[in-house]
Amino acid sequence: MMNSRLVLFFAVCLSLPVAQAAQPVKKQVARPASATAARPVPRKAAPTVKNNPAVQARRLAMLKDYLGFRIYIRKAYSMPLRYVEWYDIKNLISAFAGKAGFDLIPFWNARNSGGKSEADFALDQVDSLMLGGKFEEAFEVAQKVAQKLKSLEKTRYDSKWQIPYVYHSMGRALYGARRYDDALTVYQWIAPNYPFFRQVLFEKMWAAFKAGRVELALGAIASQRSSYFSKYLTPEAYLIQTYLYKRLCREEDLSQVIAEMKEYEALLTKGDVKDWVSNDANTLTLWHLAQTKPKETDDNRRITPSERQREQNEIKEALNQAYQRQKPKILRDLKTALAYAHLAKVTDTKDVLKPIRQLTSRDELLKQDLEIWPADSSEEWMDEMGKHVLIGDSLCNKPKENTSK
Numbered sequence: 001m002m003n004s005r006l007v008l009f010f011a012v013c014l015s016l017p018v019a020q021a022a023q024p025v026k027k028q029v030a031r032p033a034s035a036t037a038a039r040p041v042p043r044k045a046a047p048t049v050k051n052n053p054a055v056q057a058r059r060l061a062m063l064k065d066y067l068g069f070r071i072y073i074r075k076a077y078s079m080p081l082r083y084v085e086w087y088d089i090k091n092l093i094s095a096f097a098g099k100a101g102f103d104l105i106p107f108w109n110a111r112n113s114g115g116k117s118e119a120d121f122a123l124d125q126v127d128s129l130m131l132g133g134k135f136e137e138a139f140e141v142a143q144k145v146a147q148k149l150k151s152l153e154k155t156r157y158d159s160k161w162q163i164p165y166v167y168h169s170m171g172r173a174l175y176g177a178r179r180y181d182d183a184l185t186v187y188q189w190i191a192p193n194y195p196f197f198r199q200v201l202f203e204k205m206w207a208a209f210k211a212g213r214v215e216l217a218l219g220a221i222a223s224q225r226s227s228y229f230s231k232y233l234t235p236e237a238y239l240i241q242t243y244l245y246k247r248l249c250r251e252e253d254l255s256q257v258i259a260e261m262k263e264y265e266a267l268l269t270k271g272d273v274k275d276w277v278s279n280d281a282n283t284l285t286l287w288h289l290a291q292t293k294p295k296e297t298d299d300n301r302r303i304t305p306s307e308r309q310r311e312q313n314e315i316k317e318a319l320n321q322a323y324q325r326q327k328p329k330i331l332r333d334l335k336t337a338l339a340y341a342h343l344a345k346v347t348d349t350k351d352v353l354k355p356i357r358q359l360t361s362r363d364e365l366l367k368q369d370l371e372i373w374p375a376d377s378s379e380e381w382m383d384e385m386g387k388h389v390l391i392g393d394s395l396c397n398k399p400k401e402n403t404s405k
Helices: 053-062 066-076 083-100 104-109 118-131 135-151 159-176 180-187 197-211 214-224 235-247 251-270 273-277 281-291 305-345 362-367
Strands: none
Touching: 053 066, 053 083, 066 083, 066 104, 066 281, 066 305, 083 104, 083 281, 118 135, 118 159, 135 159, 159 180, 159 197, 180 197, 197 214, 197 235, 214 235, 235 251, 235 305, 251 273, 251 305, 273 281, 273 305, 281 305
16 A cells, blocks of 8 residues: 555645746866966856855745745746755755745756755655555665764755655565564654645554554544644545444444545535645645735745746636646545445444444553643643544443333
8 A cells, every 4th residue: 555655745736837948057077287277267256146056046035925935936946056955955846845845846856866865865755666566665675764964954954844754664664574563663653744744644543453453543543633734634544533433332433534534525526626625735835825825024026926826726716727637536435434434333333343342541652752632622732633542432332321211
């Protein structure tokens, strides 16, 4: 299921038009001394603050003009750049991708064919190894990269942004190697500000399920419905919930899952794109950009109102097209999950599934350094996302109440 790293950047946003005839990045190299070296050689003046693209991009970001920043990056793609300017903008994009769109990262990297980092090349190797079924080798390569990046955190500006991607690959390699408990440990290292954190929670759910860690599987599902994301889950997550709640004899919870699936199905049928965009960090960021209202601090001299409106219209159209492509599959998968859930409702657990009669105790969970919060808590803190566990009991041992009169 997890043979390769996530396709990190959604095609939805590579509606970014490649600017015509992008100028090559000029990497400065030392030249050998010559007999004429003693004579003064005219040198091209360093760019001033006014015409330095990296400085102008930073200024827009500091103004929190993220829509303007996004548009300016697209313009800068076709500008003649020195290597240092390209690299400075690369770091700016990494720093503000959560506000201006994560799709800008591969867009800008394509500006310089030699711009891939050592970590990027290593992760390509990890992908190739996993596709070939060599999961242990893939894990070893990713682990070495993670160790190197950790050692460079204090000296390399961009290493802290690369580490979560490496951890993600490590977790996938461990899952592929069927080392589910180790995969859970690595997934726990990934912070909630990672752009594909909801995908991490989804994979963590599967790893916990495969490891037989019911409380963590259901906890990962609870984290997926954080207020930072859509309240609705993927059909696979609903399927896992159905299976586990049935094994725990929690019929009321199972009924709630069925009701929520029906509600989500109805919303999708009506064509509500808002809940769909909340399923992914990149689409959610773009949705916010598309809804951004003009501010007094916007730099309208550098980025005109008409350019801003055109960019927002293009984002909306790209999101809508991606939604229309994905909606039929989500609806089909929801119908399948609903069919299984209804079947589970009318099936006697003891005849089909082995009931789970005891969950991990609270004391054992606390020893694992997990923060325990009720899954239905209305208050959500960013640092707690991904650390939910199920607080409840199996009801398989409890006698059913006699409701007959």
